[in-house]
Amino acid sequence: MLPLLTAKQIRDADAYTIAKEPISSVDLMERASKAFVGWFVNHFQDKQQSITVYCGTGNNGGDGLAIARILGEHGFKNLTVKVIRFSDKASNDFKTNLERLQATDVKITEINKGETDFNQQADIIIDALLGSGLNKPLAGDYKNLVEYLNKLDTTVVAVDVPTGFYTDAEIPKDATILKTDITITFQQPKINFLLPESGPYIDCCEVVKIGLSEEFIHAVDTPYYLVEREDIRKILKPRKRFSNKGTYGHALIIAGKDETMGAALLASSACAHAGAGLTTACIPQSGLIALNSSMPEVMALIRKDEELPAIAWDKFSSIGIGPGLGKSTDTLQLLNDIIEHYKKPVVIDADAVNLLADNKQLLNELPTGSILTPHMKEFDRLFGQHENWWQRAQKAKAKAEELAIYIVLKNDYTIIATPAGKLYFNSTGNPAMATGGMGDILTGIITSLLAQHYTPEQACLAGIYIHGKAGDELALPNRLNVVLPQQVANQLPATMAKLIA
Ligand SMILES: NC(=O)C1=CN([C@@H]2O[C@H](COP(=O)(O)OP(=O)(O)OC[C@H]3O[C@@H](n4cnc5c(N)ncnc54)[C@H](O)[C@@H]3O)[C@@H](O)[C@H]2O)[C@@H](O)CC1
Ligand SMILES: Nc1ncnc2c1ncn2[C@@H]1O[C@H](COP(=O)(O)OP(=O)(O)O)[C@@H](O)[C@H]1O
């Protein structure tokens, strides 16, 4: 797990690295600037292109000055630096780097307070105005400049953080923030980069390591973590010699109605493909032929008038309920029955989440460790309207702790809120997966992993990771625009095998 640090914690990591390594702060700035340029020159290979580096007078500006000098050393000749003197203060490392730059032939100009004639001409803008030091919304001269730059059709590459972007707080609705094509950020993604509010400002984010102390980073007290491949490798267990279907549990998927039977089929298919020893789909009669012809591996338990047939609850090692279920009074009764009889964690998705939203008292009765998998709208129906994802993430954290459940808030970087107050961000998945039924696949996978005796936390972490990873394996190498849910289900065995290998 990569702990994700706030701007303040990154400053502390900086200070710790400087003292512990030891390295001077200006040398650390040099290292960061070289890391930036290393990525930049690989991506922008035409050295004739004109580049303007906008430098504030703090450390982000200091980086910009060093970057301009190093780009010059790489043979970029068409370079201009604009030093933005909107503040009377300047950091020491900014001053040192200004002197170093003045000793080169890079052209340096200044923009002073109150100036409005910015006259931007270059092919590429490097944004080193403000970085993680932002402490209030942009106003006055900064706001004017950023609004001006946002109107241009020029490629913008930000150093560390787009100017005006809050890395770890609610982003005010009317904030002025620089729109960047690429943000090359230092050491690790910033928390808000993983939330949809960053979409308009960061088209693409690249992380370059700058050698901050790993020891410090891993000891930091933070609720925010990025899930990495290695974490999932440690969770997933290979199938054993002499094992049989009984070893891998029996999952029950309660889903589907006449018009949305596909959801039940997709969830059941994913459940079987993710390795449950046995999968039973509890569906209405109308789905039986479809189930038997499309998924002969899956058994059926027929629901009549949304009444559960007599169920030997102990027979099932896990239950997932919700995909395509509808929300009639009968389905509410079904959910009530499960909550009453089944004492192990339950996976609750889609219409079953909506039933909970309409009957909130049931939230307090869910088996401990149950897993809710709402998308944004379902989440808001459950826990109230939220203005942004920062609020949603904080609410998920509070509710997961309060109700002792896992809340999987589905998104580009799906967030898993845990009863222990952690927020894990998933790192796999891609927009080709934004198609109806993809969530049903996720429900099937998590239910399958629970059946195989993974803990609810492991089932969430691994389930969401492999769901996105299967989608990545299909979409990325083939540059597919769209990946369909059934393809993801079919890909799961290969994805899991690669992770376990
Ligand atoms: N560990 C790291 O991540 C490293 C960070 N470095 C750079 O240091 C940057 C942070 O530098 P600083 O802390 O000097 O801060 P910035 O350079 O981001 O900002 C400079 C100053 O501007 C002022 N300011 C904040 N919000 C403002 C607003 N809305 N309008 C006008 N002025 C405002 C603040 O007083 C702030 O200290 C990082 O983004 C990165 O580029 C690198 O130099 C080296 C290592
Ligand atoms: N842009 C994206 N990047 C990564 N994953 C995505 C993206 N869009 C959708 N997904 C994944 O697809 C699933 C969609 O779930 P959901 O909205 O419940 O779909 P449905 O209800 O149609 O089954 C989620 O797991 C989500 O994380």
Ligand SMILES: [K+]
């Ligand atoms: K910046």
